[in-house]
Amino acid sequence: MKFARPEFVVSTDWLAAHVDSPDVRVLDVTAKLNGRFENRARAECYEEQHIPGSLFFDSAAGKGVLSNQSAALPWMWPTRDEVGAALNAVGVGPNTKVVLVARTPREGIDSGTMWCTRAWWTLHHSGVDCAILWGGIEKWEAEGRPLTNEPSTVPSTAFSANPKLATSGHASQADVLVAVRNAQTQVGTTHACLVDALPADSFDGTGTTYGPRSGHIAGAINVPFRSLIEAETAAFVEPAAMHEHLSRVGLLDERDVITYCGGAIAATVDAFALALFGKTNVTVYDGSLMEWSADPSLPMHNPNDED
Numbered sequence: 436m437k438f439a440r441p442e443f444v445v446s447t448d449w450l451a452a453h454v455d456s457p458d459v460r461v462l463d464v465t466a467k468l469n470g471r472f473e474n475r476a477r478a479e480c481y482e483e484q485h486i487p488g489s490l491f492f493d494s495a496a497g498k499g500v501l502s503n504q505s506a507a508l509p510w511m512w513p514t515r516d517e518v519g520a521a522l523n524a525v526g527v528g529p530n531t532k533v534v535l536v537a538r539t540p541r542e543g544i545d546s547g548t549m550w551c552t553r554a555w556w557t558l559h560h561s562g563v564d565c566a567i568l569w570g571g572i573e574k575w576e577a578e579g580r581p582l583t584n585e586p587s588t589v590p591s592t593a594f595s596a597n598p599k600l601a602t603s604g605h606a607s608q609a610d611v612l613v614a615v616r617n618a619q620t621q622v623g624t625t626h627a628c629l630v631d632a633l634p635a636d637s638f639d640g641t642g643t644t645y646g647p648r649s650g651h652i653a654g655a656i657n658v659p660f661r662s663l664i665e666a667e668t669a670a671f672v673e674p675a676a677m678h679e680h681l682s683r684v685g686l687l688d689e690r691d692v693i694t695y696c697g698g699a700i701a702a703t704v705d706a707f708a709l710a711l712f713g714k715t716n717v718t719v720y721d722g723s724l725m726e727w728s729a730d731p732s733l734p735m736h737n738p739n740d741e742d
Contacts, residue, residue, distance in 0.1 A: 472497030526589030646728030
């Protein structure tokens, strides 16, 4: 079995052959966050070693280059102008292919996979031709390919986000509430399926919480993002295994899907997996549990409350 959209990922062999192309821009989205959601990866990772020609692209900080700077919460969906400014700063034009790469500096904390998929999700839905390096910088390095600490430069260019695409990738709190109510009342037969991408213990209320309340949005199913990857370095499970996993819970059926997590980062791994199989009716709830759990009027379910 193959992915329906194999162009959404590239191999280290492909990148090695194209890294010097003027039409390819390699963006390093490595994250190493502190408690204030500031990203230390530029100084502590990128400036020490990076793929030659790659540019550091800080989309991981809470108010990073692909976040809405005016929003109260971190990592909220950016405006068209914010996307355009971020891409212009790294020389991405309308005909540029972007390749997203990352390290995982701290396993279980700074997943290179989810930061690549978050950047991919936002850029893809802004009209950018982008792909993720399968296996991340770790695979590149393990194969003995070159790394450098030399700074990279890029030509100036101009990018304008596609207005028809720019708002299509994310769901609002209101969208999620409609999906919850439709599922509860069984309005129609094609109500959106809510997917929680967090680990099972967070889903069932015994693990890490992402706001005042534990558990999950009422009616959601759990597809932990780590079930779709072999390692947190953008090493995804093979197509057949991924297809079986997503099919088993009905996510490849013709119905809308809204994914969420704590802050709309891990949720993009599940969304990206669905995109690999050509599914386009998928959105990511960018407020996720940081927003939802803070409002006691919004329905959540904690299995521990049943004990």
